Amino acid sequence: MLKTFRRAFVLSLILVMPAFADTFVFTAIPDADETRLKERFQSVADYLDSKLDVDVRYIPVKSYAAAVSAFRNNQVQLAWFGGLSGVRARALVPGSEAIAQGKEDQAFETYFIAHDSTGLKPSDDFPMDIKGNTFTFGSKGSTSGRLMPEYHIREAFNAAPEEVFERVGFSGNHSRTIRLVEAGTYQVGAVNFKVWEKEVASGDVNTDDVQVIWKTPTYPDYQWTIRGDADQRFGDGFTDRVRQALLSMSDPALLEKFPRSAFVPASNADYEPIRNTAEKIGIID
Amino acid sequence: MLASPTVRVTLIVTVVGILCAFLGDLAITTVNPWQDLKDLFLGVVTPDFFSIDQVGVALLRTVAFAFVGVALGSLAGFLLSLVFGSRVIRIGCAFVRAIHELFWALIFLQFFGFHPLTGVLAIAIPYAGIFAKVYSEILEENDPTPERVLPEGTGRLARFLYARIPDALPHLVTYTSYRLECGLRSSAILGFVGLPTLGFYLESSFSQGYYSEVGAILILFYVLIATLRHWARPRLIPAYLVAAPFFLGDGLPIVWGNVSRFFTQDIVPAPIRDGDGLGALGDWLTQLLLNEALPGIWNTLLLTQIALVCTGLVTLIAFPLISRHFGNRVSRGGGHVLLVIARSTPEYMLAYILLQLWGPSMLPAVVALALHNGGIIGHLIGRRSNEIQLRPDAPSGFNRYSYELIPRVYPPFLAFLFYRWEIIMRETAILGILGIHTLGFYVDSAIQEIRFDRAILLILVTALLNIAIDVTSRRVRRYLRLQTRVTCEGH
Numbered sequence: 001m002l003k004t005f006r007r008a009f010v011l012s013l014i015l016v017m018p019a020f021a022d023t024f025v026f027t028a029i030p031d032a033d034e035t036r037l038k039e040r041f042q043s044v045a046d047y048l049d050s051k052l053d054v055d056v057r058y059i060p061v062k063s064y065a066a067a068v069s070a071f072r073n074n075q076v077q078l079a080w081f082g083g084l085s086g087v088r089a090r091a092l093v094p095g096s097e098a099i100a101q102g103k104e105d106q107a108f109e110t111y112f113i114a115h116d117s118t119g120l121k122p123s124d125d126f127p128m129d130i131k132g133n134t135f136t137f138g139s140k141g142s143t144s145g146r147l148m149p150e151y152h153i154r155e156a157f158n159a160a161p162e163e164v165f166e167r168v169g170f171s172g173n174h175s176r177t178i179r180l181v182e183a184g185t186y187q188v189g190a191v192n193f194k195v196w197e198k199e200v201a202s203g204d205v206n207t208d209d210v211q212v213i214w215k216t217p218t219y220p221d222y223q224w225t226i227r228g229d230a231d232q233r234f235g236d237g238f239t240d241r242v243r244q245a246l247l248s249m250s251d252p253a254l255l256e257k258f259p260r261s262a263f264v265p266a267s268n269a270d271y272e273p274i275r276n277t278a279e280k281i282g283i284i285d
Numbered sequence: 286m287l288a289s290p291t292v293r294v295t296l297i298v299t300v301v302g303i304l305c306a307f308l309g310d311l312a313i314t315t316v317n318p319w320q321d322l323k324d325l326f327l328g329v330v331t332p333d334f335f336s337i338d339q340v341g342v343a344l345l346r347t348v349a350f351a352f353v354g355v356a357l358g359s360l361a362g363f364l365l366s367l368v369f370g371s372r373v374i375r376i377g378c379a380f381v382r383a384i385h386e387l388f389w390a391l392i393f394l395q396f397f398g399f400h401p402l403t404g405v406l407a408i409a410i411p412y413a414g415i416f417a418k419v420y421s422e423i424l425e426e427n428d429p430t431p432e433r434v435l436p437e438g439t440g441r442l443a444r445f446l447y448a449r450i451p452d453a454l455p456h457l458v459t460y461t462s463y464r465l466e467c468g469l470r471s472s473a474i475l476g477f478v479g480l481p482t483l484g485f486y487l488e489s490s491f492s493q494g495y496y497s498e499v500g501a502i503l504i505l506f507y508v509l510i511a512t513l514r515h516w517a518r519p520r521l522i523p524a525y526l527v528a529a530p531f532f533l534g535d536g537l538p539i540v541w542g543n544v545s546r547f548f549t550q551d552i553v554p555a556p557i558r559d560g561d562g563l564g565a566l567g568d569w570l571t572q573l574l575l576n577e578a579l580p581g582i583w584n585t586l587l588l589t590q591i592a593l594v595c596t597g598l599v600t601l602i603a604f605p606l607i608s609r610h611f612g613n614r615v616s617r618g619g620g621h622v623l624l625v626i627a628r629s630t631p632e633y634m635l636a637y638i639l640l641q642l643w644g645p646s647m648l649p650a651v652v653a654l655a656l657h658n659g660g661i662i663g664h665l666i667g668r669r670s671n672e673i674q675l676r677p678d679a680p681s682g683f684n685r686y687s688y689e690l691i692p693r694v695y696p697p698f699l700a701f702l703f704y705r706w707e708i709i710m711r712e713t714a715i716l717g718i719l720g721i722h723t724l725g726f727y728v729d730s731a732i733q734e735i736r737f738d739r740a741i742l743l744i745l746v747t748a749l750l751n752i753a754i755d756v757t758s759r760r761v762r763r764y765l766r767l768q769t770r771v772t773c774e775g776h
Contacts, residue, residue, distance in 0.1 A: 025537065034489035035337070035498070059399060059537065062479035062488070065733045066394065072735075075398040075537040088735055134314060140733040167314065169645045169720055176492045185315045185644045283734055285555060 023055045024048075024234060027071070028080035029064045031142065032175045032195050040257045041080075047254055051245035054234055064141030068092070077230050078242065080258070083108075083143035083221040083274040088284065090268060091275075095228020098268050099243040101220070102260030106270075108221035109193040110144045110152075112214040113177075115184045120213045126156045127214045135165040136186035138177050143221050143274060145174055149190030151277050152216055175199065182210045198259050219273060222258075223266045290765050291695065302594030305587045311651070314644030321494075321642045328496025332504050336497070337486050342534075344505055347482040348525075349532035350401075350475065351468035354408025356526050358468075359461050361409065362416020369421035382414030383751035385715045386471045387633070388725075388744050390478050391732055396547040398540075401533035404480045408471050412464060423456045424449055458519070466513055470631040473506060477633065477718075481534055487634065491641060510629045551737040558738070573739055577731075578746050581717070581724035585750065588647050588723055589710045592654035596709065597702050599659025600666060603627075604694070605686060607667035610675060624667075627660025636716050650716045650723075654709055662701045666694050700767035707755040714747045724750070 026048070028041055037060040045058040059076060061067045064085045070076045072092045081089055083105075090096045114120040118133060138145020150161055157164045169186060171177040174195035181189040182205060196212070199205050224246055231238050246263050249255060255262065278284045287293060315321070334340070368374050390407035397403045431448040439447075476484025483502055490498035517525070550558060556565035605611045606620025632653045639649030670690055679689050717725025724747045731740035 033493050035486070035493055035495060037489075038339070061399075062477070062485065063733065065735060066479050068735055069395055070398055070537075073396065073398045073543045074540050092735065140730055167645060172492060179492075179494060183315060183321065184317065185641075285736075 022234070023057050024052065024078065025057045025059055025076045026078035026080070027059050027061050027067050027076045029067045029082050029085055029139075029141075030061060031082065031139070031145075031173055031192065032198075034060075034062075034173065043254060044257060047249065047251070048242070048245055051248075052234075052238075052241055064139050068141075071096075071225070071227065074227065074229075077227045077233070079225055081223060081225050082141075083219065083223070083271055084147045084278055084283075085141055085143070086223050086225050087271050087275045087278065088141075089225055090271075091284070093227055096225055097228065097239075098223040098225050098266040098271060099239065100246040100263045101223040101266035101270070102258055103262045103264050104194060104260055105221045105223060105266075106264070107218035108144060109218055110148045110190050110216040111193045111196050111212045112149065112188060112190055112216075113181050113196070113210050114188045114213045115181055115186075116209050116211070117184060118187045120188070122211065122213050125214075126152060128156065130188050130213075131157065131164050132166055133187040134167040134169075135161065136169040136171045136177055136180055136189045137161075138171055138174050138191065140170050142174075142192075143219075144192040145177060145190055146170070147274070147278055147281070147283070148216055148219055150281055154281060178205055178210065182206055184209075188213075194259055219277075220270050221274075222260075223271070224263070291699065294699070294761060294765060298590075298597075299594055302590050305590040309584075309587045309591055309647045311591075311648045312644075312646045313648060314646060315642065318643050324494070325496050325499065325638070325642070328498075329500035329503060331497050332501035333497035334501045334505075336495075337490070337501070339481075340483075340486060340502065340505065343476070343481060343483050343486055344509065345532050346480075346534055347469065347472045347476075348509070349529045350404045350408060350480065350482060351465065351472040352525055352529035353405050353533065354472065355412060355461075355465050355468035356529075357405065357409035358412030359416050359464070361413035363420055365413060365417035366420035366424060369417055374417070378414040378417045379752055379755065380414070380748055382411045382418070383711065383748040383755070384411060384744060385711050385747075386411055387474065387478060387715050387718065388728065388747070390475050390480065391728070391740070392744070394478065395551065395732075395737060396543040398537055398543070399479070400536040400539045402539065403536075404472070404475050404482070405533065407475060408468055412468065416461075416464070419460055420457060423453050423460065427452050462514075462517070465517065466510060469510060469513070470629070474631050474633050477637075484634070488637070491638065507626065507629060511625065547737070552741045554738045554742070555736070573742060577727040577739070578724075578743060580722065581714075581727045581743065582746065582750060584647075584721070585710065585714050585717075585723040585747075588650055588654075588713045588716075588721070589706075589754070591647065592651050592658075592709050592713060593702065593706055595651055595655035596658040596662065596705065597698075599655045600662040600698060600702070601691075603659055603663030604666040604670060605690075607664065608670040608690070610670060610673070610685060610690060620667075624660045624664050627656045628664060630657060632657040632712050633715065633719075637719055640719055640721075645720050647721055650713065650719075650721050653716075654712060658705050658709055662698070662705065665701055666698050669697050670694050696765070696767055699765060700762060703758045703762050703765075703767070706758045707751055710754045711747075711751050714751070 026045070028037070030037060038058070041058045041060070045056045049056040059070070061070060064082065067079055067081065068085050068089045071079045071089045079089065086098060090098070112127065112130070114130070120127060120129065137149060140146060153161050153164060161168050167186075171180050171189070174192040177189040177191045178196065178199055180186050193215070196205075200207065226239055226242055230242070243265070247265065249263055275284070365374055365378060369378075386407050389410055390403060393403040393406055427449055431452065432444060435444060435448055473483040476482040476486065477488050479485065483506055487499060487502045490502065554566055554569055556562070556569045603624060607617050607624060609617070612620070635657060636650045636653035639653055643649050670693075673690065673693050675685070675689055679685055714724040717723035717727065718729045720726065724743060728740050728743045728747070731737070731743060
């Protein structure tokens with residue numbers, strides 16, 4: 001019996017040995033329907049694999065923080081981050097850079113959505129009468145689902161969300177926010193406008209039960225970020241080749257996965273506003 | 286009557302529980318909670334086993350992580366149990382088992398990342414602490430006679446192997462196989478934080494409302510647990526153990542620099558890391574304790590006490606369902622099925638499901654904890670009640686229940702309830718990850734904000750609170766002169 005245990009132990013130690021020495025691994029924040037993550041990004045992995053001369057692998061993660069940690073720990077070298085997760089990741093990995101963003105990410109928006117029973121109506125000004133309702137953000141680490149809506153709520157009421165609303169929750173991702181507000185579990189929610197538009201277009205939202213009541217001013221959001229040591233590990237000019245591969249992605253079926261119309265160049269400086277906002281509400285040091 | 290310690294303790298716990306229920310938030314906030322419940326039920330009866338292509342692999346991984354984790358835990362626990370007399374070892378074991386598997390997984394994820402070792406250690410470490418304690422209790426309870434008849438000068442090892450082990454072995458095996466079942470539950474749950482086990486897919490499918498996929502995963506999980514004793518035969522175990530490490534998946538390679546960075550930088554409090562001095566550290570600590578630890582402790586205790594009373598209620602309602610003193614063969618069969626489902630469903634999974642259906646409050650957590658723990662204790666008390674012989678002219682129905690059985694099973698009932706107090710608290714804390722504002726909520730927030738210094742401190746607070754409950758529970762049990770047999774799946 002003991003012998004068996006020992007054998008099992010030795011075997012599990014053997015598994016500690018690195019297995020994927022020179023595979024280029026990327027991940028993406030799980031911002032929408034997590035059951036489809038693999039099919040969503042596997043085609044992107046295949047595309048990159050064909051454009052770069054290394055093996056490319058996609059690995060799904062369960063949370064925004066897990067994406068940042070995997071990037072920081074060098075278990076992934078490239079990531080499709082949100083604005084905030086990208087800022088966090090680049091602060092933790094010196095030398096890493098934002099290399100491309102979606103065309104829409106230059107002017108991204110958050111939609112505040114409300115359940116029909118609240119009687120809230122669409123308006124151009126911040127909807128002050130959301131006060132006292134129940135409210136859900138997306139993931140705790142989301143830019144469009146947490147950072148920007150919380151910023152605007154704090155600006156409008158000069159108080160923390162917990163003081164403004166009867167109940168505050170974190171749904172986990174944008175599709176779930178839509179589902180929760182649609183079902184009335186929460187009366188009001190904040191959602192990534194691209195996910196909202198995609199779900200409405202595909203008929204997954206019952207717009208009799210839930211509608212957009214306010215749109216935030218625009219801000220920069222998602223971007224591809226690569227580690228600073230990528231050239232050293234995968235050869236000179238590798239970062240440029242990755243950037244080129246991303247910028248030249250033109251297959252609508254691939255772009256639809258994000259969903260974006262095209263990718264355009266990005267730089268770390270583009271995300272200064274996000275970092276400032278995050279510091280203001282105290283979720284980064 | 287008030288002079289009886291049993292009555293007094295029962296009254297105090299009940300009154301505290303009711304007070305907590307007034308202070309806690311127990312609302313159902315969904316507009317239409319029954320619609321989702323109906324959809325879920327429809328999903329379970331129309332399971333879709335083919336839409337998730339990974340589900341077979343996930344099932345395999347769930348079993349593999351459970352086997353490797355429990356095997357390592359039991360080996361380490363056995364070795365530790367031999368030196369359990371040492372105070373340091375005892376405290377160390379109490380400490381590692383006070384931290385929930387999910388917290389361990391969240392910690393290891395930060396530096397081992399998506400490597401199988403994360404899942405294996407997340408199970409093995411807390412289990413080692415539990416095994417050490419229970420194994421040492423089993424060895425201690427041994428009949429001392431065989432040792433006395435050994436000749437003078439028998440070596441310690443021979444003494445141990447020939448006089449202690451043979452007597453204790455059946456109990457050790459029974460307990461270990463029970464823990465294997467727990468290990469399968471833990472392994473499945475680890476998927477919720479990103480390991481490739483069943484929980485990973487359950488969480489994803491549930492959050493999208495793909496109830497037929499949820500149904501398929503739940504059914505697979507119940508079948509796995511219910512058939513455990515048929516496929517996990519003692520003779521096959523060595524084969525499973527040898528095979529299991531090969532089915533953990535390859536994950537991603539460990540970068541060892543991350544490990545040292547985690548311990549030398551990440552978990553060092555930010556003011557010290559940035560060299561801001563002791564004053565800043567004081568502020569940092571005060572802020573963390575006031576804004577996160579205290580509200581977390583308060584909510585954790587509220588929820589624990591409500592759940593403890595409700596667990597007691599569920600137990601008292603549930604145990605007659607399988608007791609031979611009530612009903613007939615058919616009704617007891619149904620009762621067994623109900624209790625098996627209640628205790629096989631991990632409370633984390635149950636709370637997750639109920640939270641989706643009823644909205645965010647303490648209610649889903651209370652119901653989940655009460656059903657799961659009430660199912661376990663109800664099963665034990667039901668079995669205990671079967672050993673009771675009633676007089677032929679004993680009353681039937683409610684009088685039999687209240688005048689014949691309750692007085693007889695009440696002491697073991699209280700013993701098991703208090704035994705699980707600490708377990709309920711540990712689960713309560715972890716349920717915070719789902720959004721209820723117990724300690725786990727603040728731990729999860731700190732991790733989402735990549736502030737591991739705060740996360741670790743809050744996990745320490747959780748562990749200390751758990752140890753405090755454990756000590757209190759032992760005192761109460763001693764005050765009531767209650768004994769639990771350790772081999773009775775108490776943990």
